[in-house]
Amino acid sequence: MSISNAGYLNMELLRFTTAGSVDDGKSTLIGRLLYDSKAIFEDQMEAIERASERTGDEEVNLALLTDGLRAEREQGITIDVAYRYFATPKRKFIIADTPGHIQYTRNMVTGASTANVAVILVDARNGVIEQTVRHAYIASLLQIPHIIVCVNKMDLVHFSEEVFENIQRQFKKYSAKLEVKDVRFVPISAKYGDNVVKRSENTGWYDGPTLMYLLENIHISSDLNHTHQRLPVQYVIRPQSDKLPDYRGYAGRIASGVFRPGDRVKVLPSGITTSIRSIDTYKAELDIAFAPQSVTVQLNDDLDISRGDMIVGEHKAPEMGREIDMMICWLSEKPMINRGKYAFRHTTNDMKCVIADVKYKVDINTLDKNYEDKNIGLNEIGRIIVKTTRPLFYDSYRINRITGSVILVDEATNNTVGAGMII
Amino acid sequence: MRENTINHLRELEAESIYVIREVVAQFEKPVMLFSGGKDSIVMFHLSRKAFWPAKIPFPMLHIDTGHNFQETLDYRDNLMNESGTKLIVAYVQDSIDNGRVVEETGVNASRNVLQTVTLLDALEEMKIDVAMGGGRRDEEKARAKERFFSHRDEFGQWDPKNQRPELWNIFNGKKHMGEHFRVFPISNWTEMDVWQYIYMEDIPMPCIYFTHKRKVFNRDGVWLAWAPFMQLKENEEVIVEDVRCRTIGDITCTGLTLSKAITLEEIIQEVATTRITERGGRWDDKRSEAAMEDRKKEGYF
Ligand SMILES: Nc1nc2c(ncn2[C@@H]2O[C@H](COP(=O)(O)OP(=O)(O)O)[C@@H](O)[C@H]2O)c(=O)[nH]1
Numbered sequence: 197m198s199i200s201n202a203g204y205l206n207m208e209l210l211r212f213t214t215a216g217s218v219d220d221g222k223s224t225l226i227g228r229l230l231y232d233s234k235a236i237f238e239d240q241m242e243a244i245e246r247a248s249e250r251t252g253d254e255e256v257n258l259a260l261l262t263d264g265l266r267a268e269r270e271q272g273i274t275i276d277v278a279y280r281y282f283a284t285p286k287r288k289f290i291i292a293d294t295p296g297h298i299q300y301t302r303n304m305v306t307g308a309s310t311a312n313v314a315v316i317l318v319d320a321r322n323g324v325i326e327q328t329v330r331h332a333y334i335a336s337l338l339q340i341p342h343i344i345v346c347v348n349k350m351d352l353v354h355f356s357e358e359v360f361e362n363i364q365r366q367f368k369k370y371s372a373k374l375e376v377k378d379v380r381f382v383p384i385s386a387k388y389g390d391n392v393v394k395r396s397e398n399t400g401w402y403d404g405p406t407l408m409y410l411l412e413n414i415h416i417s418s419d420l421n422h423t424h425q426r427l428p429v430q431y432v433i434r435p436q437s438d439k440l441p442d443y444r445g446y447a448g449r450i451a452s453g454v455f456r457p458g459d460r461v462k463v464l465p466s467g468i469t470t471s472i473r474s475i476d477t478y479k480a481e482l483d484i485a486f487a488p489q490s491v492t493v494q495l496n497d498d499l500d501i502s503r504g505d506m507i508v509g510e511h512k513a514p515e516m517g518r519e520i521d522m523m524i525c526w527l528s529e530k531p532m533i534n535r536g537k538y539a540f541r542h543t544t545n546d547m548k549c550v551i552a553d554v555k556y557k558v559d560i561n562t563l564d565k566n567y568e569d570k571n572i573g574l575n576e577i578g579r580i581i582v583k584t585t586r587p588l589f590y591d592s593y594r595i596n597r598i599t600g601s602v603i604l605v606d607e608a609t610n611n612t613v614g615a616g617m618i619i
Numbered sequence: 620m621r622e623n624t625i626n627h628l629r630e631l632e633a634e635s636i637y638v639i640r641e642v643v644a645q646f647e648k649p650v651m652l653f654s655g656g657k658d659s660i661v662m663f664h665l666s667r668k669a670f671w672p673a674k675i676p677f678p679m680l681h682i683d684t685g686h687n688f689q690e691t692l693d694y695r696d697n698l699m700n701e702s703g704t705k706l707i708v709a710y711v712q713d714s715i716d717n718g719r720v721v722e723e724t725g726v727n728a729s730r731n732v733l734q735t736v737t738l739l740d741a742l743e744e745m746k747i748d749v750a751m752g753g754g755r756r757d758e759e760k761a762r763a764k765e766r767f768f769s770h771r772d773e774f775g776q777w778d779p780k781n782q783r784p785e786l787w788n789i790f791n792g793k794k795h796m797g798e799h800f801r802v803f804p805i806s807n808w809t810e811m812d813v814w815q816y817i818y819m820e821d822i823p824m825p826c827i828y829f830t831h832k833r834k835v836f837n838r839d840g841v842w843l844a845w846a847p848f849m850q851l852k853e854n855e856e857v858i859v860e861d862v863r864c865r866t867i868g869d870i871t872c873t874g875l876t877l878s879k880a881i882t883l884e885e886i887i888q889e890v891a892t893t894r895i896t897e898r899g900g901r902w903d904d905k906r907s908e909a910a911m912e913d914r915k916k917e918g919y920f
Pocket residue numbers: 216217218219220221222223224225259348349350351352384385386387388
């Protein structure tokens with residue numbers, strides 16, 4: 197194996213989302229990252245060169261790489277999360293590119309749900325604006341572990357240190373009210389490339405890392421929860437073949453925690469305890485498994501286990517109950533119906549629920565809580581109590597993004613209408 | 620790497636296996652599309668891993684345009700036999716014979732577009748409620764917004780405005796009678812990931828992915844394989860070159876790469892340095908800039 201190939205096999209995966217208001221330079225920044233990391237191919241480059249000529253741009257307009265979205269925006273149709281990919285020798289990146297306009301809270305929430313890092317753009321000339329606050333709030337609500345604030349268009353403010361410092365101060369004033377653990381600031385020019393991939397000579401006063409350096413080096417492996425053992429059972433594998441007449445494997449993706457053969461575990465909802473006989477993957481048994489691996493587990497006792505059950509550690513068991521307190525982001529044009537019934541999906545568990553109470557609605561621009569207006573419509577966020585038809589075993593979203601998250605589904609249309617984060 | 624971390628390929632693998640298992644758990648009659656291309660070979664491998672030690676609990680469906688590379692068919696039959704997997708073949712020729720579609724004529728004639736009808740007919744006839752495909756979001760702009768679980772109406776059509784948000788890894792496969800889903804388990808993989816994974820897992824590949832001598836001709840900058848049913852334009856001439864396939868589809872529109880790569884490592888090196896997208900070599904996408912988007916709406920993958 198050549199050295200470079202060995203390198204490819206040692207990369208980490210980092211998912212990030214980008215947020216910014218219209219014209220903050222998000223498309224240009226993404227184009228820049230793709231371009232400077234050589235993720236842009238000749239035929240794509242030719243296409244944007246042609247398009248740039250057509251629109252009379254002098255330089256190649258990198259924003260055209262994410263053209264699909266722009267065209268949609270002009271036509272005013274639903275804008276969606278677009279996923280883009282690039283890699284450096286250190287990491288493979290998945291960008292969830294979400295448009296920044298106010299009605300797209302839904303998309304931002306979607307993109308944020310799986311992200312390790314949020315890149316928030318601020319136009320250096322405008323500073324922290326309402327949208328910035330909203331982006332930061334969503335990042336914190338969805339518990340994205342790391343936020344990188346890119347102060348863009350520094351070239352238009354003469355690469356002023358003062359401007360950068362001011363924006364940093366403004367942002368911190370708001371983020372103090374939020375649950376964000378790790379915030380970094382980088383002064384950039386997406387258009388000219390300053391501090392995106394290459395260090396800028398125009399910002400001598402800045403001795404921090406470039407955006408790319410942060411993306412490549414932010415420590416993400418400890419973001420996973422390795423303490424609470426949680427394996428939601430997804431599917432029961434029973435070959436029922438002559439060779440394996442009695443094999444029963446519980447297949448699923450580990451939500452959190454570390455599992456080893458011999459571990460004492462509890463099966464929910466029955467509460468029966470047993471131990472792990474083996475952790476099987478294709479043609480090999482593992483002596484250790486952890487999130488986010490997909491595995492198949494055999495247990496030492498014959499139990500009646502099916503999809504929707506959860507195998508958990510004997511200690512540090514999840515909470516159990518039918519009254520669930522959660523934040524909800526509404527995703528549908530049809531507003532949430534107070535006392536309404538919805539299908540409810542949590543890990544691999546399907547049930548029904550009724551909206552029992554709306555505690556408050558959040559004004560996502562000021563972060564104020566509104567206890568009067570309890571109508572939650574598209575793109576709005578509130579705190580609600582739901583009652584489920586069966587007991588749910590769950591964790592707080594704060595400690596577990598998998599066992600703490602829920603979707604609500606409209607039973608008439610089958611559409612996903614709500615995204616819930618359990619308090 | 621640190622303890623308790625997995626590399627990007629293992630993470631993609633875990634995600635794809637999760638999606639495939641989710642399909643089997645949520646739907647009644649799944650199939651997986653199998654073209655013999657590298658993406659479907661990887662999906663097949665992932666399916667095997669997902670249900671091991673049991674067999675793959677759904678059949679593979681091959682939409683056969685009749686314009687195949689023989690090597691692909693041999694590989695396919697071997698794989699199905701060796702793994703004990705059920706294979707269903709639906710023939711575009713049948714759709715032509717029974718008048719469901721009309722064969723294109725002229726030098727650029729291709730059956731790739733006709734496939735859609737054959738596919739939709741096959742799904743309907745077998746009462747399939749979900750078909751898994753090897754589409755990747757990095758392939759093409761029109762795919763960048765595609766969901767893992769893509770909802771289709773009764774006519775198999777894709778409505779970009781009516782797709783469900785996908786949050787965390789909770790997939791909503793609920794549907795009304797007659798509707799179905801397309802699911803793309805390897806959405807988050809790039810061409811590079813696919814090759815690296817094949818390498819890491821040591822998956823045997825059809826020989827035409829590696830360099831071989833073949834009769835080829837060049838059409839507007841794309842190398843195409845010559846076959847008896849291919850019509851040449853006046854200025855086109857058939858020559859023999861060292862080529863390999865970057866992706867395999869219908870022979871009439873599969874672009875070939877001039878290459879001397881004989882090992883997977885060499886292919887990975889080539890992919891790493893290639894400056895043309897994979898689809899840039901697909902004649903069917905070149906025919907119209909919005910080709911892919913249109914075909915998706917009609918129900919092609
Ligand atoms: N001077 C300057 N202009 C920029 C910079 N980044 C983006 N722009 C310009 O700002 C405009 C909006 O950028 P675009 O990337 O389309 O914004 P988006 O709406 O956030 O995607 C375009 O005309 C860009 O060329 C920058 O760093 N400096």
